[in-house]
Amino acid sequence: MTVLVWITEGTWPACVDAARAHAAQDAEVVLLHISGQDVPGLAHGAFAGLLGRGRPERDPGGLVEALAADSAGHLLDTAAERLGRPCTRLERTGRAEHEVVAAADGAELLVLARDGDRTRRGPHSLGPAARFVVDHAPCPVLLVWPEPAPGADTFPPPPPHHR
Template identity: 65%
Template sequence: MRVIVWLVEGTWPACVDAVRTYAPHASEVVLLHVSGPEVPDVAHGAFAGLLGRGHPREHHPAEGWGSDPGDRLTDLSGTSAAELLGAAAARLGRPCSRMERTGPVEREVVAAAESADLLVLARDGDRDRLGPRSLGPAARFAVDHAPRPVLLVWPEPAPDLTTLPPPPPPAHH
């Protein structure tokens, strides 16, 4: 069995613990981290905009003006992804591989799941009550479009059943 575990900052320990509990020990476990292009793209665009306003690099030799800040943000996100993958591998405590992808997060997760038998991910929305809002947009997309079974976990104990909305009123005929 090949298990893809989508790791997101703040919720990844619950996903790793779920694999330890529910995936057979002989499973091939792949720890997945996806970096979205949003933040570096914004920095690249802002830097290009500054250059387009008559601020060429050669006129600003001061520290920081000689390089695109988007490149630095890309490097930093790669470092944090590697640290998160390392911490998850240590917590898992059994052989696994690591996969880093960059792109639209929800689509990269679905694409990675194509090669799996199971996708594990955590709820990332409103976790104060049971219901569909406990999934953020990327997790909702992954759950709705995953080509394989999904194990959806709560990053902390699930809310009490009293948080369920009331049932709809009976239909009148």
């Protein structure tokens, strides 16, 4: 059994704790971090368009990419330490929701955290990335709250046609 755990800044501890609690001892646990291409791409573009005429050696995009990779590696190492068992660390670059769905192909369970409004229950507790992953995952999904779930009094009201 392979359990894929999507590691993101700010919500990863809840995902690691859920994997630790729900993955069988003999399961292969894969910690996945996705680095977006948007920030290094912006740095490359800004430099080329505004500053870089004839000086490609001064392009800051490469440094931004290296910093992102270093940060991802540190985050995965910290998550692996919290998991407290052997695991595989997987780093990908690209559009997060697409990379997660692709990486989940062949997994028996995908663990991810809510990435939207975490102050109340309801559909807005899922941001666009998590919603895409939940809707397109090729395996069962364990969706966790990054902190204790809000109370039942935070349910959204029913639509007008159901009142």
